[in-house]
Amino acid sequence: MSLPPHHPLLDGRTGDSALVTAYSGTRPERLPVWFMRQAGRSLPEYRASRAGTAMLDACLDPDLASEITLQPVRRHGVDAAVFFSDIVVPLRLVGVDVEIVPGTGPVIGTPVRTLDDVARLRDLGPLDAERLAPVAAGVERTVAQLDRTPLVGFAGAPFTLAAYLVEGGPSRDHLAARRLMHADPAAWAALMDWTAEVTGAFVAAQVTAGASAAQLFDSWAGALSLADYTTHCAPASARVLAQARALGVPTVHFGVATGELLVAMRDAGADVMGVDYRVPLDEASRRLGGGTPLQGNVDPALLAAPWDVLEAHVRDVVRRGAAAPAHVVNLGHGVPPETDPTVLTRLVQLVHSL
Numbered sequence: 001m002s003l004p005p006h007h008p009l010l011d012g013r014t015g016d017s018a019l020v021t022a023y024s025g026t027r028p029e030r031l032p033v034w035f036m037r038q039a040g041r042s043l044p045e046y047r048a049s050r051a052g053t054a055m056l057d058a059c060l061d062p063d064l065a066s067e068i069t070l071q072p073v074r075r076h077g078v079d080a081a082v083f084f085s086d087i088v089v090p091l092r093l094v095g096v097d098v099e100i101v102p103g104t105g106p107v108i109g110t111p112v113r114t115l116d117d118v119a120r121l122r123d124l125g126p127l128d129a130e131r132l133a134p135v136a137a138g139v140e141r142t143v144a145q146l147d148r149t150p151l152v153g154f155a156g157a158p159f160t161l162a163a164y165l166v167e168g169g170p171s172r173d174h175l176a177a178r179r180l181m182h183a184d185p186a187a188w189a190a191l192m193d194w195t196a197e198v199t200g201a202f203v204a205a206q207v208t209a210g211a212s213a214a215q216l217f218d219s220w221a222g223a224l225s226l227a228d229y230t231t232h233c234a235p236a237s238a239r240v241l242a243q244a245r246a247l248g249v250p251t252v253h254f255g256v257a258t259g260e261l262l263v264a265m266r267d268a269g270a271d272v273m274g275v276d277y278r279v280p281l282d283e284a285s286r287r288l289g290g291g292t293p294l295q296g297n298v299d300p301a302l303l304a305a306p307w308d309v310l311e312a313h314v315r316d317v318v319r320r321g322a323a324a325p326a327h328v329v330n331l332g333h334g335v336p337p338e339t340d341p342t343v344l345t346r347l348v349q350l351v352h353s354l
């Protein structure tokens with residue numbers, strides 16, 4: 001598969017944007033900035049659009065998903081849009097009983113614990129183009145309106161998705177998932193295969209429909225030892241990253257509390273590493289050998305601090321980011337829902353002035 005000629009990366013719209021330039025390892029004239037979870041509850045216009053619609057239904061309504069994706073771009077002037085969707089959308093699209101419970105997160109009706117359970121997932125059939133149609137339509141509508149601002153497509157990494165499937169919902173230490181990995185390696189491997197397939201199809205659909213970059217979220221990989229990550233998870237993530245890369249878009253790989261895994265996650269096939277707020281960017285760059293573009297890592301907690309404290313922190317992040325070949329400013333995790341959106345707009349203006 002390759003990108004169609006009218007794709008924004010190929011037809012002159014986003015190929016020389018600040019975001020794609022930085023993701024490709026060259027410093028653009030203007031420092032690019034966007035925020036994970038920039039579309040969401042911090043915006044009153046989001047709360048108004050979402051009112052009365054369940055999260056996953058909103059994700060699968062192409063007009064609504066497109067409108068919500070564009071809201072933070074209009075308001076903040078960020079250098080990228082990130083498609084409004086969720087890592088569990090591909091699960092819903094193949095027919096897994098999954099809901100997003102407000103204030104909790106994804107909850108799975110029937111947790112997956114055995115090889116037979118994984119076989120039942122496979123019986124649901126592949127995530128084909130027909131099932132992905134609402135995602136592709138949402139992306140197409142969005143990029144038609146974004147013009148020269150690139151859209152970032154994304155997917156959950158196999159481990160993070162499997163963590164929800166095995167636990168049945170959010171978990172602190174992901175004990176059930178880590179137990180399965182060792183107690184029944186065959187079931188675990190089959191589950192990694194299946195999640196890699198559906199999450200790979202999800203991100204490939206976004207890229208083909210017009211996303212100019214792909215970010216893989218392995219939010220909960222920080223629960224893993226390096227050995228478990230490398231042996232039991234990285235190969236499946238590598239397949240997903242390779243699929244996006246083969247389409248010709250830059251790939252970003254992000255996890256939370258994954259300072260110990262930075263090199264392994266990069267080596268899984270990422271062009272850019274997303275760094276959470278725990279590891280300073282100069283130290284992250286040192287661990288990665290100095291050749292990997294970085295994205296991050298403003299501490300979301302500081303969005304609620306006095307402006308001079310936040311400004312000093314952002315300047316420090318940017319100074320440390322100079323150690324990498326290129327830097328895209330972002331948060332070290334998602335925008336907290338209670339964030340004052342005017343602070344985000346001011347932060348974008350600050351970054352653009354540096």
Ligand code: CP3
Binds near residue numbers: 082
């Ligand atoms: O703006 C963006 O970043 C794009 C949209 C996006 C969402 N989820 C929308 C969303 C992205 C990239 C995600 C990824 C996602 N979803 C991850 C990986 C990133 C991360 O934060 O680590 C994870 C772990 C999930 C699973 C998930 N979905 C959680 C934990 C929650 C929060 C539940 C809650 O209410 O606290 C969701 C729901 C969700 N996904 C919301 C949004 C905007 C909130 C929905 C609402 O408005 O209630």
